[in-house]
Amino acid sequence: MYKYLALTVVFGGMALVGCNHDTTVATGPNGEKVTADQNGKSVTFDDGKGHKMTSSAGQVSEADLGVPYYPGSSDIENGGVKMDSPEGTSVSSTRTTGDDVAKVLDFYKSELEKAGFKVGGSMSSGDFGSVSGQKSENDVVSVGVTVDKDKKQTSITITHVVKNASASPSAPTQ
Numbered sequence: 215m216y217k218y219l220a221l222t223v224v225f226g227g228m229a230l231v232g233c234n235h236d237t238t239v240a241t242g243p244n245g246e247k248v249t250a251d252q253n254g255k256s257v258t259f260d261d262g263k264g265h266k267m268t269s270s271a272g273q274v275s276e277a278d279l280g281v282p283y284y285p286g287s288s289d290i291e292n293g294g295v296k297m298d299s300p301e302g303t304s305v306s307s308t309r310t311t312g313d314d315v316a317k318v319l320d321f322y323k324s325e326l327e328k329a330g331f332k333v334g335g336s337m338s339s340g341d342f343g344s345v346s347g348q349k350s351e352n353d354v355v356s357v358g359v360t361v362d363k364d365k366k367q368t369s370i371t372i373t374h375v376v377k378n379a380s381a382s383p384s385a386p387t388q
Contacts, residue, residue: 272296274307280355280374281325284318287311287370302352302377310367315343315359318370322357331355352377 240248245262274294276282283289293308311318319338322345326333331347338344341363346356358371 274305278305278374279307279372280331280353281322281329281357281372283307283309284311284313284321284370286313300378302375304373304375306371306373308369308371310362310365310369312367315341315361315368318359318368319343319345319357322372326355326357329355352379 237249242248247258247260247262249258249260272292272294273289274296278296287309288311290308290310295304295306297304315338319336323333323336326345326347329347331349331353333345333347336343336345341361342359344356344358346354348354353376355372355374357373360369361367362369
């Protein structure tokens with residue numbers, strides 16, 4: 215429950231940016247706080263009970279993602295997001311290319327293996343596809359690829375999630 219609330223609050227908090235202040239702080243009915251900075255690149259959620267999560271938009275490195283950018287791809291503005299929480303980190307980057315879905319997926323299957331990830335799920339259906347790799351139960355990279363026919367380009371979203379070893383799957387999430 216906490217994870218879904220946190221994500222909702224984080225993205226809702228990003229919408230708060232734009233006021234004429236350096237930071238905007240919103241406090242919920244249970245004491246939780248969302249802080250957004252003026253430039254729209256950082257949002258912090260604190261539930262007041264020891265759970266704190268920070269999300270920042272901007273450039274995400276290949277090292278953050280665990281795999282390289284697709285060759286010749288372009289980063290979209292604010293296409294990178296980093297989220298840190300007591301449970302771990304999640305990093306995401308969205309990029310574009312003119313290449314087709316199958317070529318992009320083949321590249322990432324190979325790169326995941328080179329980076330030491332065991333390639334698991336993979337599927338493709340013409341205009342979309344995905345592939346994922348896992349180094350351990352706590353370290354997963356997934357790549358989603360879709361075609362935007364209106365823009366005549368292919369969108370690539372890479373997400374790397376690393377759970378802290380102390381974050382137990384059976385731990386409460388509220």
